[in-house]
Amino acid sequence: MQQILHSSTTVIKPSKGWVSIRLRDLWEYRELLYFLTWRDIKVRYKQTALGALWAIIQPFFTMVVFSLFFGRLAKVPSDGIPYPLFSFAALVPWTFFANGLSQSSNSLVGSTDLITKVYFPRLIIPVSSVLSGFIDFAIAFIVFMAMAFYYGIYPALSIILLPFLLLLGLITALGVGLWLSALNVKFRDVRYTIPFLTQFWLFATPIAYPSSLLSEPWRTIYGINPMVGVVEGFRWALLGADTAPGAIIFVSALVSMGLLVSGAFYFKRMEKFFADII
Amino acid sequence: MSDIGINVENLSKQYKIGAAADKGRTFREALTDKIVTPLRLMRNTFFRPDTSGFNAEPARIGSGGSELIWALKNISFQIKKGEVVGIIGRNGAGKTTLLKILSRITEPTEGKVSINGRVGSLLEVGAGFHSELTGRENIYLNGAILGMKKAEIDKKFDNIVTFAEIKRFIDTPVKRYSSGMYMRLAFAVAAQLEPEILLVDEVLAVGDALFQTKCLAKMSSITQQGRTVLFVSHNMSAISSICKTGILLEAGKISFAGPVQEAVSIYLDQFSGTSQRGMQLSLRKDRTGTGEAKLVNFCLEDENGKKIVQIRNGQTVRFIFDYITKSNQEVEDVDFQIVMLTQEAGLLFQFPLAPGHYRLDAYLAARGKPSDYISWLTLVDVIDGDFYQSGYCIFEKESKFLVDGSFSFQESH
Numbered sequence: 275m276q277q278i279l280h281s282s283t284t285v286i287k288p289s290k291g292w293v294s295i296r297l298r299d300l301w302e303y304r305e306l307l308y309f310l311t312w313r314d315i316k317v318r319y320k321q322t323a324l325g326a327l328w329a330i331i332q333p334f335f336t337m338v339v340f341s342l343f344f345g346r347l348a349k350v351p352s353d354g355i356p357y358p359l360f361s362f363a364a365l366v367p368w369t370f371f372a373n374g375l376s377q378s379s380n381s382l383v384g385s386t387d388l389i390t391k392v393y394f395p396r397l398i399i400p401v402s403s404v405l406s407g408f409i410d411f412a413i414a415f416i417v418f419m420a421m422a423f424y425y426g427i428y429p430a431l432s433i434i435l436l437p438f439l440l441l442l443g444l445i446t447a448l449g450v451g452l453w454l455s456a457l458n459v460k461f462r463d464v465r466y467t468i469p470f471l472t473q474f475w476l477f478a479t480p481i482a483y484p485s486s487l488l489s490e491p492w493r494t495i496y497g498i499n500p501m502v503g504v505v506e507g508f509r510w511a512l513l514g515a516d517t518a519p520g521a522i523i524f525v526s527a528l529v530s531m532g533l534l535v536s537g538a539f540y541f542k543r544m545e546k547f548f549a550d551i552i
Numbered sequence: 553m554s555d556i557g558i559n560v561e562n563l564s565k566q567y568k569i570g571a572a573a574d575k576g577r578t579f580r581e582a583l584t585d586k587i588v589t590p591l592r593l594m595r596n597t598f599f600r601p602d603t604s605g606f607n608a609e610p611a612r613i614g615s616g617g618s619e620l621i622w623a624l625k626n627i628s629f630q631i632k633k634g635e636v637v638g639i640i641g642r643n644g645a646g647k648t649t650l651l652k653i654l655s656r657i658t659e660p661t662e663g664k665v666s667i668n669g670r671v672g673s674l675l676e677v678g679a680g681f682h683s684e685l686t687g688r689e690n691i692y693l694n695g696a697i698l699g700m701k702k703a704e705i706d707k708k709f710d711n712i713v714t715f716a717e718i719k720r721f722i723d724t725p726v727k728r729y730s731s732g733m734y735m736r737l738a739f740a741v742a743a744q745l746e747p748e749i750l751l752v753d754e755v756l757a758v759g760d761a762l763f764q765t766k767c768l769a770k771m772s773s774i775t776q777q778g779r780t781v782l783f784v785s786h787n788m789s790a791i792s793s794i795c796k797t798g799i800l801l802e803a804g805k806i807s808f809a810g811p812v813q814e815a816v817s818i819y820l821d822q823f824s825g826t827s828q829r830g831m832q833l834s835l836r837k838d839r840t841g842t843g844e845a846k847l848v849n850f851c852l853e854d855e856n857g858k859k860i861v862q863i864r865n866g867q868t869v870r871f872i873f874d875y876i877t878k879s880n881q882e883v884e885d886v887d888f889q890i891v892m893l894t895q896e897a898g899l900l901f902q903f904p905l906a907p908g909h910y911r912l913d914a915y916l917a918a919r920g921k922p923s924d925y926i927s928w929l930t931l932v933d934v935i936d937g938d939f940y941q942s943g944y945c946i947f948e949k950e951s952k953f954l955v956d957g958s959f960s961f962q963e964s965h
Contacts, residue, residue, distance in 0.1 A: 286656060286665040309696040313682055313689075320684045391679040392697055393656040546659040549652065550567065 293542050299395045307398045307405075314377075314406035329410035330417050333365040340365075344482040353484045353515045356425050363512050364481040364505040366418050370411040371443045371501060372472045374404040378451025379468050383458050386552050396545050397538070400455045404448045411440070422512065432511045439507040442523070442530055446500040449533025456537075456544040459552050479505055484515075485522070497525030500533070556668060557749055557780035558631040558654065563663035565624040565649050565804075623649040625804045626663070631797075633668070633748075636781045638795035638812055640788070640819050645801040647784045651675060651753050654782065669780065672699065672747030678738030683727035687718055687737055690726055694741045708744045716740035736766075743770050749780040768794075786862060788816050820859045841924040845886055845916050849874035863905075863934045875916060875924070887917040905934050 300307070319325040337358055344350040345357030352360035378400035382389065385399050422429070458464040479501040485493055496502050497519075503526025506519040624646045631637055639647050652658045654665060655673035680697040681690050691712055695705040713719050716736040718729075726734055752771070771794055775781050785791050791798065791812060798815025800808040808818050839846075852860050855868040863869050875886070916924040 282668075284656075284667045284671065286653060286660065286667070288660055288662060303699075305702055306696045306699075309693050313685065313693055316689065317682060317684050387676070388680050388697065390657065391676040393673070394697070394699070549658040 289546060291543070292539055293545075295397075295538050295542055296395065300397055300401075303394050303398055306394055307402055310398060310402035311405045314403055315409050318406070326409075326413055329413040333362065333369040333414050334417065336369075337362040337365050340482050350483045351487070353486060353509070355427075355509070355513050355515060359421060359425050359427065359513060360484075360509065360515075361482060362418055362421060363509045364479075366411065366414045367440065367443045367504050367508050368476065368479065368481055368501065369414060370407050370440070371447045371504065372476070373410065374407045374444065374447035375450050375454075376468045376472060377403040377407070378448060379454035379458055380465060381451075382455045382548065383462070383465070383552065389552055390549050396548060397452075397541060400451045400541075401448065404444060404451060407447075418512070427513055429512050430514045432514070436508070436511050439504055439511060439523075442500065442507070442527055443504040445534045446504065446526075446530040449530055449535075449537040452534070452537030452541045456541045456548075459544065459548050475499075475501065481505060484509075485519075494521040494525060497522035498529055500526040500530035502526060503530075555633050556630055556666075557633040557635065558668075558782070559666045560627055560629050560654075561664045563624055563627040563650075563653065563665060564622060564661050565646075565653060565658070566661040567621050567623050567649075569619050569621050622804050624653075624660075627801075627804075627806055629799060629806065629809055631780060631782065633780055634778045635797060636775045636795045637783065637797045637799060638791035638815070639782060639784045639799045639801060640786075640791060640815060641801035642822075644803075646804040647801055648675070648753055650801070651751050651782065651784055654751055667749060669748030671749045671751065672745040673751035673753075674742050674745070675751075675753045677735065677742050681726060681734070681738060684725055686725050687713075687716075687722045687729070690737065691741055694738070695744070698742065698745055700744070705744075712737075712740045712744060715743060739767060739770075747779070749782075750774060751782045753784045754786070788820065788861065792816050820861060839924055839926045841916065841922045842918070843878060844921070844923045845875045845877045845918040846924045847873055847875050847914055847916055847926060850914070873914065873916075877918070885919050886923075887920075 319328060322328065324331070340361045341358045345352065345361070350357070355363075381399045381403040382396070388394075388399070389396065419429075454464050454468065478499055480487075480496075485496055485502055485506050488496055503519060503523040506515075507523050509515040510519055623644075627646075627650065639650065641647050649658070651673065652675070653660050654667065655671065655675065657675070678694065680694055682693065685693065691709065692702070692705055695708075696702070700708075713722055716733070716739075718733055718737055721729065721733065726737070729737070768790055771781075771783070771790075775794055781794075783791065783795055795812045798808070798810065798812035799806055800815045800819055808815050849872075851872050852863065853870040853872055854860050855870070857870075860869075914924075914926050915922070
């Protein structure tokens with residue numbers, strides 16, 4: 275069932291190779307984006323006993339485990355910040371990223387009946403599944419703030435840069451999600467690589483340890499993993515860690531933009547096959 | 553611009569079938585393909601099969617478990633603004649593929665389509681419904697999926713609820729709805745679509761008889777508002793009553809385009825006297841028996857003597873067999889058996905099978921001796937005709953055979 279909003283002439287013909295992203299189409303369907311995001315949020319914790327608590331449980335217990343094993347036993351340094359706070363400040367954006375990544379990667383395959391029966395810009399599907407993670411992020415973030423007050427740490431003015439850092443995390447999740455969701459339509463192998471990928475990425479990102487373990491220029495090069503910039507940025511903005519990650523964030527932003535743009539083009543290129551092969 | 557609503561030029565669509573179309577390919581297969589494909593291309597260059605024929609079978613190319621099939625091949629037609637066109641043809645003739653291309657769900661392989669005006673298409677009612685969400689929430693979600701703006705849905709909300717007759721359950725999750733309520737709600741949202749060009753696929757094939765009547769009435773009223781409508785259906789009576797023009801598709805090609813009555817009768821003629829494979833019954837060689845009496849023609853009629861291709865269960869059906877005798881002389885004591893029903897041929901009241909496809913075998917005996925036996929005479933298509941007058945569908949998987957009976961409870965003292 276579908277509707278195309280065009281008052282003028284629509285021309286349908288085979289497309290060849292790389293095609294334009296058509297951001298205007300996306301804008302025209304912004305209400306659908308809103309409704310699909312809203313649906314994902316509504317449905318997520320329906321018929322669960324703990325409901326939205328799940329948004330906290332995942333990062334919180336990871337923090338507890340990390341504090342116990344890395345903080346207490348392994349005595350991993352934490353830039354002079356209490357270890358639980360140090361790891362939780364990273365786990366909150368990380369959880370947003372990891373859930374957004376895995377949900378967007380599986381989003382197309384999970385919307386088979388929409389894709390085969392209705393026309394709309396397919397980009398909306400992975401975008402809405404990343405956006406729906408904001409609510410979980412907000413809940414976890416409140417818990418983080420409560421924890422920070424408990425430890426007597428009050429955010430500095432740098433907190434106003436937080437939305438930008440969160441956007442960086444979103445762009446990274448979406449960039450990878452666009453690649454993987456399009457690949458997932460063709461190769462269901464992708465589904466099995468996602469848990470492995472996120473776990474690997476978790477340890478490749480300075481969440482349990484600080485990036486200050488590396489010396490320059492390696493620390494800046496580390497920013498090629500865009501989540502390094504996000505996580506270190508969060509620590510700096512929220513906890514005033516003395517590791518102002520300027521150069522890292524710059525490198526990370528470049529890489530994540532590259533991921534997003536290439537992901538979007540790859541997605542558009544594959545889009546025409548979705549309905550036929552999903 | 554001009555008065556042309558839809559202009560289709562040399563439209564073709566190729567699908568991969570067989571192994572290559574399997575869901576969920578793996579990287580390993582893709583890698584193997586990268587190596588094998590050049591070899592295959594080379595071979596196809598030297599041995600290119602003829603794809604230009606106008607055969608009953610769709611043109612096929614390819615090998616090695618993966619076949620390429622032309623679901624549509626060089627289709628061209630024009631539809632004027634305000635014209636109501638029915639698209640008919642057998643399963644696999646390319647009807648749905650055509651609609652999917654026009655709705656931009658899938659891309660054509662070749663050719664071009666120009667559409668003047670806002671398009672709305674109904675390939676399925678209730679697409680995107682989420683079972684956990686309430687009726688109210690699903691109206692908004694489904695409306696947005698159909699391309700309606702929130703303000704538009706707000707305005708039409710009461711109409712939708714009234715049309716669907718679900719006022720009391722509007723805040724209940726749709727997973728608690730009966731299938732009838734679910735379908736009514738889905739159709740009610742779809743019925744609010746007000747595009748200039750409407751593409752509809754078989755929506756009438758679902759739901760109970762009452763719902764189908766309602767849909768049909770809505771369809772008729774839509775067509776009277778001067779909209780351009782493209783309507784795909786197997787329901788010939790609906791097609792003939794709604795549409796003025798008919799396009800008959802056969803194996804991905806247009807075999808007829810013109811007045812709807814003509815299109816329908818050409819389509820129906822294919823079924824009478826032809827086997828499943830499109831062969832004249834009298835030409836069938838795969839038969840056994842003495843041949844003293846031979847079947848040459850077969851068709852189905854309803855109680856008014858009108859040819860039908862589908863049987864609604866509960867309907868009265870006449871199975872009509874023409875046979876010839878060897879010497880063209882009257883043979884007494886001819887006995888028919890239709891294996892599908894194991895019942896003497898003739899009038900069948902209240903056709904008792906559940907919806908589905910049934911294979912029909914016919915057996916003819918003359919003077920007590922087997923004279924002609926043809927297996928797989930044809931495939932009979934049975935659709936739901938609300939056998940129990942209950943308003944609910946009986947699906948094939950629940951029961952094959954419908955029994956009429958009545959029960960009553962008696963209080964015991």
